[in-house]
Every structure is written in C-alpha cells, then in structure tokens.
Amino acid sequence: MTVQEIKGKKLVKGIAPNVEPDALLHDKRKVFLFGSPSYTNIGDQAIAYAEEKFIKNHFPYYEYIEIMDYATDEGIELVKEIIREDDIVCFTGGGNLGNLYLDIEEDRRKVFSAFKDYKSISLPQSVYFEDTDAGNKEKKKTQDAYHQNSNLTIAARETQTLDVVKETFNSNVIFTPDMVLSLDIVPRELERDGVLFILRADKEKVTDEDFISQMRKWAEKTTCTERTDTVLDTVDTIDYADREKHLMEMLDRIGSSKLVITDRLHAMIFSIITKTPCLVFGNSYGKAKHSYRDWLESLNFIEYTDQHDMKELERMIDRLLQAEPNEVDLSRDFQPLVDFFKS
Amino acid sequence: MTVQEIKGKKLVKGIAPNVEPDALLHDKRKVFLFGSPSYTNIGDQAIAYAEEKFIKNHFPYYEYIEIMDYATDEGIELVKEIIREDDIVCFTGGGNLGNLYLDIEEDRRKVFSAFKDYKSISLPQSVYFEDTDAGNKEKKKTQDAYHQNSNLTIAARETQTLDVVKETFNSNVIFTPDMVLSLDIVPRELERDGVLFILRADKEKVTDEDFISQMRKWAEKTTCTERTDTVLDTVDTIDYADREKHLMEMLDRIGSSKLVITDRLHAMIFSIITKTPCLVFGNSYGKAKHSYRDWLESLNFIEYTDQHDMKELERMIDRLLQAEPNEVDLSRDFQPLVDFFKS
Known part of the structure; x- marks a missing residue:
C-alpha cells in the first residue's frame, strides 16, 4: 500500500481531507460523512463544520472521515473496501433533500443505496419536492433509492419536514434543530455599524x-x-x-x-x-x-x-x-442524534 | 526562517505540538498554554484535553498553542519573540499549585513573571501550601513571582481553594469546576464487570x-x-x-x-x-x-x-x-472562564 492507494482504491483528493490516510485503516468505529460541501454556501459549510464538532466532542473514540462532494463516486468505491459492520454512513445536512438541487440529491441516493446494509443517516435536513410532474418523478427516484436501505434514519430539522418525511419514506425519522445550532461559539466583541x-x-x-x-x-x-x-x-x-x-x-x-x-x-x-x-x-x-x-x-x-x-x-x-439579546438552549434537542450515534 | 527557527529562536520538540509551525506567526489572537503535561497522570492529561476543546469550541477564531512542560524554558524564549499585546498566556489547570509539586510550581512562577505585561491565567486549580516552614517559604516565592504580574487571574476549582487564593494572592480570582467537567463525551456502552x-x-x-x-x-x-x-x-x-x-x-x-x-x-x-x-x-x-x-x-x-x-x-x-445515573449540568458554571477569554 502506498499513501495514494488504500486496499487497491485510489485515495483521490477529497477523500478523508480531515485525517491522515492511515486513519482509514484504524481499528476504531468509523463515521463517514458523505456530501461534505466544496461549494461556497457558507450555511452548508457551517453545517459540515458543526457536524464535525458534534461527533468529535461527543464521540472522540470514533474515527470521523469526510468525503467531499466532488469525490463521491471514488469515495463510495474506497469506503466499500474499508467499511466494517459497525460503521456509520452519514450524508451531510442542509436544505437540499428534494428536487431543487438534483446533483446533491443524486449523490445522496447513490450513497444510501450503496451502503444499504450499514447504519445510515441523512443529517438534519429540510425536505422539499415540488408538487409538479418533475418533482413527483424525482421523489419516486429518491424513494426507490432510500428504500433499498432498511437501516436509514432521516433527521428532519423542522416539523414541516418531519411531516413530509413521514408521508414520503418508510425510513426511521428523528427531529432535531439545524446542526449549526449545536455550535457553542462565543461571539467576538466587534464594533457594529449599518x-x-x-x-x-x-x-x-x-x-x-x-x-x-x-x-x-x-x-x-x-x-x-x-x-x-x-x-x-x-x-x-x-x-x-x-x-x-x-x-x-x-x-x-x-x-x-x-x-x-x-x-x-x-x-x-x-x-x-x-x-x-x-x-x-x-x-x-x-x-x-x-x-x-x-x-x-x-x-x-x-x-x-x-x-x-x-x-x-x-x-x-x-x-x-x-432587546438585550437572550438565549435559547437547544442542546437537549440534539439528544435523538446523540442516541443515534451511540447505539 | 526555516521550520526549525521562528524569529531566531529554536522551535524545539514540545513547542506548539498541536499546530503547524506557521500558526506561530498568524495574525490571529493567540492563546498560549504552558505546562501542557507530558507525565502520565491521566487526570492532568484530561485537563489539558478539556482545555483545548474549551478554547476551540468557544473561540475558534483564536490560535491555540500548547507548550509541553519539558519545553517550558525554550517555550518562554520563543513566545517572548512572537507574543502580541492582545494575546493570552495560560498555565494548565490541575491540583499542583503549591509546594507539593515544586517542578511544576517553579515553571508556573517562571511563566507568570516572564509574561507579566500580558493577560495571564492559571486555569482551574486546587491550591495547597503545607503549613510548615518549607511550605511557607515556597508560598512566599510563589507570591513574589505571581505578584509581578498585575494581569494575572487565578481560577479556583473549589471554594476551599477560592478562600486560599483570596488570602494568599492579590490577583483576580474566578471560580469554576475542574476543566474535565466541561467535556461533553457520550459514554460508550460497555459490558460491566467487577x-x-x-x-x-x-x-x-x-x-x-x-x-x-x-x-x-x-x-x-x-x-x-x-x-x-x-x-x-x-x-x-x-x-x-x-x-x-x-x-x-x-x-x-x-x-x-x-x-x-x-x-x-x-x-x-x-x-x-x-x-x-x-x-x-x-x-x-x-x-x-x-x-x-x-x-x-x-x-x-x-x-x-x-x-x-x-x-x-x-x-x-x-x-x-x-441508582439510575442522573446528570448535573455545569456548563453555566464555566461562564467566568468564557468571560475571561472573551475580553
């Protein structure tokens, strides 16, 4: 094995950018994050940032491994070689589960059907399929892909999505806030203007x-x-x-x-x-x-x-x-996600 | 400048083991942690682990730089070259402020007097000087060293220590739990025996x-x-x-x-x-x-x-x-430490 190959599969750019290559072969339970965004939407970047903090703070004994969106196909091939019975497959959260961002939705279908025998989760999302012929056709494709995976959990980040997920999928469903609300960043004190x-x-x-x-x-x-x-x-x-x-x-x-x-x-x-x-x-x-x-x-x-x-x-x-800004403590509301990753 | 030298000072092993060398010259506000333990007390290792998580979760816009205990002298020399007005100097927490662990106490004295013009903190500690001639002599040395630093805050992790610190030092004092209690690790579910x-x-x-x-x-x-x-x-x-x-x-x-x-x-x-x-x-x-x-x-x-x-x-x-294990939420009790690092 060289650094460029893991179990005969190419370790291309975008696979495991957050760890040393030998982490892919560690003995720890692994959490794979697919769909890690390379596009410039800072909301989605913040979600991926929060997902990493969430896993590393709560489960430091897991090996957390990201696969960037542009390396999804090669990532699937490589992860298939190294994944073990107990590992967890995640697709990043956001507001793109549906027919509006088909490139991302197609990747999500691929990932959940490729790893149908593994504990899988769609991290907190908003779900939206347009009620049009095109929207319904894509919904059917998504259902077909996700339903291959009987180990799939879908996390909904609003009650509206919770209802849609329950109507649309046979999968397990949990309800939590958007991942970025799990961060605990203390704001810098800056001069404000405008x-x-x-x-x-x-x-x-x-x-x-x-x-x-x-x-x-x-x-x-x-x-x-x-x-x-x-x-x-x-x-x-x-x-x-x-x-x-x-x-x-x-x-x-x-x-x-x-x-x-x-x-x-x-x-x-x-x-x-x-x-x-x-x-x-x-x-x-x-x-x-x-x-x-x-x-x-x-x-x-x-x-x-x-x-x-x-x-x-x-x-x-x-x-x-x-208003003197007040706070809302949502940490307890992430408990369903903690329970998912714990078991 | 080569990787082995920063501003003419040797970057020996133990200085900044947690970052790439160029982080030492970044523009960010820096938090230096001195006394990072290399000895095998897992309690003190856990404290350093929790200190890093605390800073990185709450203040990701700071550059957090550790200096291992065995590199204290070289670390002081190097940090003197790169430290800027706004930076923060910390000495790791624990139960060793006093006359029982003099090697550590001597390092702490050195650090607080070397950086007397900078915002400084002794992270949550238990303080104990024996009431003997030797104990009192060491207490005097510690007072002399710490009192050179009018920017020093001492964090006490029990009320008993809080009283001792108030009696013994002119420094600012804050009261928080031990740093390890700030971690948010979800316990692994293991078979229990014995x-x-x-x-x-x-x-x-x-x-x-x-x-x-x-x-x-x-x-x-x-x-x-x-x-x-x-x-x-x-x-x-x-x-x-x-x-x-x-x-x-x-x-x-x-x-x-x-x-x-x-x-x-x-x-x-x-x-x-x-x-x-x-x-x-x-x-x-x-x-x-x-x-x-x-x-x-x-x-x-x-x-x-x-x-x-x-x-x-x-x-x-x-x-x-x-008992069905219950929980205690101490996150609010770390607020004085959040406030210290924020300002």
Missing part, C-alpha cells in the same frame, strides 16, 4: 426586489447599508482546510452589523450566534420560517415576518434593536 | 492500606476486583499526539467496571462521564471532597465519604449501584 441585507439570488428567492429597494432606502435614511449573500462569489470552491476561516469571516461580517435583514436560514442562525438583531423573511418553501417557529421563537432579537408594511416593519426593528 | 480500585501511591495518599485490603476482601466475596491508578506506569511519557488515546483507554477501563472505589478526583470525574457508580475517599487536603461538595453532590451514583465502617459502606454502595 444594516446588512443578506439575500438569496437563487431559485428559492421569493422576496421582491422592489420591496428590498424600499427597505434599503428606508434604512439609508439613518445609517449605511450593504447587500451580500451567504453564498460567496469571491471564491470558486471551499475545501475542508479553509472551511473554518470562511465561516469566521462571515460571523465577523454579521457580528459587526447593527441589524441583519435576510431571507437566508443561516444568516438568521449566524445572527443568533453573534447576537445581532435580525429580521427574517421567507424562501419559497418556508425553511427559515419553520425553523424559527419550531425552535427560535423565544429569541427577543430575532423575528420572522411576512409583513411588507414599512410602518409595521419599523416598529418590529425598533423592538429588535432595543 | 470493582475497580483506583488509588493513589503518592504523597497525597491518606487511605490506609489495611482498610483498602478489608474493602477488597469484602468486594471479592461477590465479584472480581482490580487495583490501578490514574497515573500510568506502562509508559514513561504521554505527548500531545497520544493524549486522546490514553484518555479514551482510561474511560473504557472505568466504564467497563460495575463500581469504582477511589481517592482520585479524576477517577471520580471519569466515573461521572462514564456513568459508573463511584465511592470516593479523600486525599491529604480535600481535593476530591471539596469538588464533590461544591459541584457534584446532586449526583445519585457518586458518593464522597470519610466513613470506614464496612456495614455503612455496604449500604452506601448498594444505593449507588441501584
């Missing part, structure tokens, strides 16, 4: 551009504003080694704003971590809304709204800005 | 050998017994890279016992982590006793006692064995 608009530019976008302009003009009467997205366009890919740096930069950017206005679930969650007042609007199928309602409604400095009346919004924002 | 006696063989030992024999004989009437210590004699040193492995082995050993009987603080704490019923006796100056009283008394499967009557002890042990 209003940061963090807005989608993708197929889930429903917030009207005229309305956005109106809000921005309103904000600019008293302060400076900036517009960005949690999907970076300054880099093409983010590999394992740069994940933490990019996440920290995003947290700093949000934590140095006086107010965040967003339609991104993770911009809301990063606002929670950095104790930044945040007003949240919806996406096409209620991802941020339902996470807010299910887990986060007691936070006094975060508010979800569908309101478009500027007078009402002003009153809301005033309340958010005046 | 009674494990984990007993000191050092200068803090006060449990009488006749009494130990009597307990062991009593236990052997119904089950097997073993005797060990949390200080390993199977290896000479434990370096950074092997710390986790040895800690996991100790947790497995304790977690596969039906009952632990000990006079070691960390055998008690490892029993808590692994949910192993545990009866605890004292050491020479009340380390385990006071941690138990201050933080852990509500645990139904752990009991501290000074009782030597076998009938009474039998009743106690029966209660411990029958």
Whole structure:
C-alpha cells in the first residue's frame, strides 16, 4: 500500500481531507460523512463544520472521515473496501433533500443505496419536492433509492419536514434543530455599524426586489447599508482546510452589523450566534420560517415576518434593536442524534 | 526562517505540538498554554484535553498553542519573540499549585513573571501550601513571582481553594469546576464487570492500606476486583499526539467496571462521564471532597465519604449501584472562564 492507494482504491483528493490516510485503516468505529460541501454556501459549510464538532466532542473514540462532494463516486468505491459492520454512513445536512438541487440529491441516493446494509443517516435536513410532474418523478427516484436501505434514519430539522418525511419514506425519522445550532461559539466583541441585507439570488428567492429597494432606502435614511449573500462569489470552491476561516469571516461580517435583514436560514442562525438583531423573511418553501417557529421563537432579537408594511416593519426593528439579546438552549434537542450515534 | 527557527529562536520538540509551525506567526489572537503535561497522570492529561476543546469550541477564531512542560524554558524564549499585546498566556489547570509539586510550581512562577505585561491565567486549580516552614517559604516565592504580574487571574476549582487564593494572592480570582467537567463525551456502552480500585501511591495518599485490603476482601466475596491508578506506569511519557488515546483507554477501563472505589478526583470525574457508580475517599487536603461538595453532590451514583465502617459502606454502595445515573449540568458554571477569554 502506498499513501495514494488504500486496499487497491485510489485515495483521490477529497477523500478523508480531515485525517491522515492511515486513519482509514484504524481499528476504531468509523463515521463517514458523505456530501461534505466544496461549494461556497457558507450555511452548508457551517453545517459540515458543526457536524464535525458534534461527533468529535461527543464521540472522540470514533474515527470521523469526510468525503467531499466532488469525490463521491471514488469515495463510495474506497469506503466499500474499508467499511466494517459497525460503521456509520452519514450524508451531510442542509436544505437540499428534494428536487431543487438534483446533483446533491443524486449523490445522496447513490450513497444510501450503496451502503444499504450499514447504519445510515441523512443529517438534519429540510425536505422539499415540488408538487409538479418533475418533482413527483424525482421523489419516486429518491424513494426507490432510500428504500433499498432498511437501516436509514432521516433527521428532519423542522416539523414541516418531519411531516413530509413521514408521508414520503418508510425510513426511521428523528427531529432535531439545524446542526449549526449545536455550535457553542462565543461571539467576538466587534464594533457594529449599518444594516446588512443578506439575500438569496437563487431559485428559492421569493422576496421582491422592489420591496428590498424600499427597505434599503428606508434604512439609508439613518445609517449605511450593504447587500451580500451567504453564498460567496469571491471564491470558486471551499475545501475542508479553509472551511473554518470562511465561516469566521462571515460571523465577523454579521457580528459587526447593527441589524441583519435576510431571507437566508443561516444568516438568521449566524445572527443568533453573534447576537445581532435580525429580521427574517421567507424562501419559497418556508425553511427559515419553520425553523424559527419550531425552535427560535423565544429569541427577543430575532423575528420572522411576512409583513411588507414599512410602518409595521419599523416598529418590529425598533423592538429588535432595543432587546438585550437572550438565549435559547437547544442542546437537549440534539439528544435523538446523540442516541443515534451511540447505539 | 526555516521550520526549525521562528524569529531566531529554536522551535524545539514540545513547542506548539498541536499546530503547524506557521500558526506561530498568524495574525490571529493567540492563546498560549504552558505546562501542557507530558507525565502520565491521566487526570492532568484530561485537563489539558478539556482545555483545548474549551478554547476551540468557544473561540475558534483564536490560535491555540500548547507548550509541553519539558519545553517550558525554550517555550518562554520563543513566545517572548512572537507574543502580541492582545494575546493570552495560560498555565494548565490541575491540583499542583503549591509546594507539593515544586517542578511544576517553579515553571508556573517562571511563566507568570516572564509574561507579566500580558493577560495571564492559571486555569482551574486546587491550591495547597503545607503549613510548615518549607511550605511557607515556597508560598512566599510563589507570591513574589505571581505578584509581578498585575494581569494575572487565578481560577479556583473549589471554594476551599477560592478562600486560599483570596488570602494568599492579590490577583483576580474566578471560580469554576475542574476543566474535565466541561467535556461533553457520550459514554460508550460497555459490558460491566467487577470493582475497580483506583488509588493513589503518592504523597497525597491518606487511605490506609489495611482498610483498602478489608474493602477488597469484602468486594471479592461477590465479584472480581482490580487495583490501578490514574497515573500510568506502562509508559514513561504521554505527548500531545497520544493524549486522546490514553484518555479514551482510561474511560473504557472505568466504564467497563460495575463500581469504582477511589481517592482520585479524576477517577471520580471519569466515573461521572462514564456513568459508573463511584465511592470516593479523600486525599491529604480535600481535593476530591471539596469538588464533590461544591459541584457534584446532586449526583445519585457518586458518593464522597470519610466513613470506614464496612456495614455503612455496604449500604452506601448498594444505593449507588441501584441508582439510575442522573446528570448535573455545569456548563453555566464555566461562564467566568468564557468571560475571561472573551475580553
């Protein structure tokens, strides 16, 4: 065996970037994370970051091994050679289980059917298949793939998804918050200035551009504003080694704003971590809304709204800005995931 | 600059074993941990392990750099070259601040006086100077060294130590549990058998050998017994890279016992982590006793006692064995330490 080959399979870039190659042959129980994101959505990067912390903090006696999304096929081939009866196969969490991000969904189908005899889990996700011919066709393909695996657990991160999963799949289902809410980062104390608009530019976008302009003009009467997205366009890919740096930069950017206005679930969650007042609007199928309602409604400095009346919004924002940020402890809500990995 | 030299100082073994050498020159705020243990006391190894997790989980935007105990002098010289105004100097926690472990105490004096102009902390410790001429002489030396550093905070891990620190030093003082109690490890589910006696063989030992024999004989009437210590004699040193492995082995050993009987603080704490019923006796100056009283008394499967009557002890042990292990959440009690590192 050379460093470049493990049991006759090529150890290509993207397989096990987080460990030394010999970890692949250790005697420990292994947890494989497939779908580890290389794309520049910092929400999904933060999820992978939190998944790693979760396993390493709670189960330091396991060997945690990531396989980057671009190495899925080669990763499956290699893991097939080294996996043992007791090991666990995970596919990363997010908001992409459904027909909107088919490249990711196709990888997830491959992974769960390839490892049908092993304890498997889809980490906390939002699930959404469009109710169209195309959506239903893809749903059928996903069902066919997942149902090959009788050892599969699907973790839903909102009650809405929980209902969809129960209707759609025969798999076990558990209910936990988004993984990023399991992090325990103490926010840096930064000078704050201006209003940061963090807005989608993708197929889930429903917030009207005229309305956005109106809000921005309103904000600019008293302060400076900036517009960005949690999907970076300054880099093409983010590999394992740069994940933490990019996440920290995003947290700093949000934590140095006086107010965040967003339609991104993770911009809301990063606002929670950095104790930044945040007003949240919806996406096409209620991802941020339902996470807010299910887990986060007691936070006094975060508010979800569908309101478009500027007078009402002003009153809301005033309340958010005046609140002394409180906390919500969700650590117990991850217990179903702890129990899954323990057994 | 070569890898072997940083700013003209030799990067000897034991300096920064946990990072790549270029981390020493990064732009991030740095946290230096001095006194990182290479000796085989798994309690102290667990403390260093927990300190690293604590900083990395709460402050991932800091650069955490360890200096092993055997590299203290070279480490001080090198850190002097690279330290910046905002950086933080720590000396590892434990139960060795005082005159019983002078080699460690001398290193601590050196570190706090060498970095007198920097934010400094003695991580959670038990403090004990013997009330003898020798003890008082050493106390004076320690006071002289620490008092050069007006930026020093001392973290006490029991109320008893808190009182001693307030009496003895002008430094700031904070009060938190032992660092190992900040870990969030889920115990492995192991088959349990027998009674494990984990007993000191050092200068803090006060449990009488006749009494130990009597307990062991009593236990052997119904089950097997073993005797060990949390200080390993199977290896000479434990370096950074092997710390986790040895800690996991100790947790497995304790977690596969039906009952632990000990006079070691960390055998008690490892029993808590692994949910192993545990009866605890004292050491020479009340380390385990006071941690138990201050933080852990509500645990139904752990009991501290000074009782030597076998009938009474039998009743106690029966209660411990029958309890469905409960939990105590100390995460809030580490807030003073979070606040220290945040500011």
